[in-house]
Amino acid sequence: MNSFSFKLKTFFLEIGELSLFAGRFFKELFKRPFEYSEFLRQCYLVGNKSIVLVGLTGFIIGLVLTLQTRPTLAEFGAVSWMPSMVGISIVREIGPMITALVCAGKIGSGIGAELGSMRVTEQIDAMEVSGTNPFKFLVVTRILAVTMMLPILIIFGDAIALYGSYIIENLKGNVSFQLFFNQVFDALEFGDILPATIKSFFFGFAIGLVGCFKGYFCKKGTAGVGKAANSAVVYTSILLFILDFIAVFVADIFYEL
């Protein structure tokens, strides 16, 4: 019982610290000067370096989803609904979620490990001494970069996943490229794409925030760096699911309207 209350205490402590960290991020975000070059460099690192990974996972997800759904739809004689079904499920849910999880693994752990090692090697302390705001230079740029890049990565991943789905449809059902994408875009509405895109901004923010938080407050020692990277991924993944749940809930209300 004692250990449970202690765990609950540390959990709430963690949440509180994360909330304070997020508040500090918004406070520092609108303070001059803006670190443009560092922001663009982070964008390149976060976005460009992840494109191959996101593309590959998206492609395979599209392939596998179509292959798995096809027999069931064929049973109902509804194979012609395949493009619209796959399109909606990928754009609305599977694309953003899978891409965000993959990015949580790659970007979140990367940021956690990078900032953690900086903390361990006392580079952050050195920055503070030299008069540079380490939070603004390291944390704000990274969180902002991930928040901006993740929606783009998600849209890219969606496109690749749809292409993967098209390949299976073309191989198995002789559906032409034009027909497939016509059907996909017929089925998709603005109400499908907009909530998914708004949601992906929050996903990006969560990945950057948790990664930076874990790295920034890394415990001393080399073990601390590994722990920071690991917990960054775990917490991010949990947070992503919670965010997704809330986002779908909210989007559902507006979608019904």
Next chain:
Amino acid sequence: MERSSGHKIRLGIFVILGTIIFVSAIYLIGQRQEMFRKTYLIEAYFQNINGLQKGNNVRYSGIDIGTINDIVMVNDTSIRVIMRIDEKIISHLKTNAIATIGSDGLVGNMILNIVPGKGDARMIQDGDTIETFSKIGADDILSTLGASSENAAILTSDLLKITDAMINGEGTLALFLNDTTMSKDIKKSVNNLKNASYSATRSLNELNNIISNFTTNQNSVLGVLLNDSISGQKLKSVAVNLEKSSTEIDTMLSRINKVVSDIETGEGAINYLVHDTTLVYSLRQTIENVNEGTAKFNENMDALKNNFLLRGYFKKQERQLKKEERKANKDKE
């Protein structure tokens, strides 16, 4: 800048609670989906709602205009369906609109269709009731289909019996189908019929010829009859003569009649002869007497022949007769 851990824990609890409250608030909002829109409530009474549920769409001429808000059982035969209609559409609805329950696709959700009524009516307002029309549901169609299929089953079984009987050779139809000799007979009959009709046509042709001969040929009797005007004239005169003769015959017969009746009434000698029976008797008597007399006379004459005085005469007569006979024989030779 550094805050106490107690402060941080309180902040953490606040964030978690805030999230939970936010989510539950969203859930409550989601329950009442049309919260942010102004809507009107309209009622309709149905006998059967065919599985309509709360939240099903309401369509007006095919446009989604709202949802089913509530379904209440009023009594054992009527169900009140309350629908929530969008404010923008309500200005187009009139009180004579008709609500029907349909299905969205073959296996889709049920929907409530509102069809505009005919003619003019007041615009609908909040809380108004509109007319309903119960279409035949899929269940009813299926039940009638069931009855039809039963009938079809009975029919087909009967048909099966008939075909069985045919195959087994029972009845007239089976004979038609199976008996080969019959078909031959029929064929023969048909052939005979054909021949008969052929000869009939021939006969008719001949008859035609004959008739035409009658009319054209003047040598035959009928031809003469038909064509000869002179003979006709003669015939007419003959007929006239015949008529004359017959009138004469008639008068003659009447006279004869008169004579006969005279006879019968007993005037004149003939009547006497006919009717008097005693005369016949006396006549017979007289004839008997005459017979007797002549027989006696014959005796007398024989006696006279043999009398010597007269014998010579008879001998002379015999010789004369023989002479004549000889003379006749000589002439023949």
